[in-house]
Amino acid sequence: VEYLLRKYDIHLRPKTASTMILVMLPHHEEPYFLRILQLIDLANLPEWSFLRPFAVPGARVGRSELAAQASKDVAMVRSLGRLSQRNIRLPCSQHSLSFTAAVLVEALTLQTHRKGTVDERTLQTLLPFVVTACRNKKPKNLEGGVAWQNWGLVLASTIVETSVLAPEPQKLLVTSVLHGLTQQRQAFTKAMKKKSSAAFVQNRDSLSLLLSNGMIVALTILSQEPLPLSGADS
Secondary structure, three states, rough: OOHHHHOHHHHHHOOOOHHHHHHHHOOOOOHHHHHHHHHHOHHHOOHHHHHHHHOOOOOOOOOOHHHHOOOOOOOHHHHHHHHHHOOOOOOHHHHHHHHHHHHHOOOOOOOOHHHOOOOHHHHHHHEEEEEHHOOOOOOOHHHHHHHHHHHHHHHHHHHHHHHOHHHHHHHHHHHHHHHHHHHHHHHHHHHHHOHHHHHHHHHHHHHHHHHHHHHOOOOOHHHHHOOOOOOOOO
8 A cells, every 4th residue: 555655646645645545544453554554645634634643653533522623614515425325335245234334323412412403404415325325216236235224224323313304304304215216126137037046045034124124214204203494373
């Protein structure tokens, strides 16, 4: 990794350096991530300046530090959403999706503890990614589609637990969850016509779990008392 950074001067250009850090975030506990931080001039990257104390030998960037920053920084929430959405195109995307989901869930929880609810700007930033994941309109493959959709369901459930949605986003979220479940079931039926019985059982179990989780999330959203519309009577 260090050879590639030096060969192509990735660490010297702010845009590529910032992208490098974002892409490597799921590996934040690995020694090579700390080496990347040491090679990049973080003073020129305001969005990653909070990592400067960790750009020393022997340091360790914990998930809690990343979540704490995301709870205060809408730009980081947006970056984590984009990273998740882009990584579903890659093989073995489960690790990255699990990481971003865990960081975002913890960030929302921290915001709720501080303010009593999730900040409106955070919701506005995160909701489009969650809706897209829940809808999962055109899954490239069954396995990747399930992982991306589960990411959306986890975040949708957390949003409902930590905030009160207005009627319109509440309806959008429920519709997206149900639409995505229908899409995934159709994709499963089509894919299983070409697979072996062993693959059928494995994917059937995965789909059953997804459908069960999705219905629970949808019912949880529907059971929430919606936020009154502006100007409506109390």
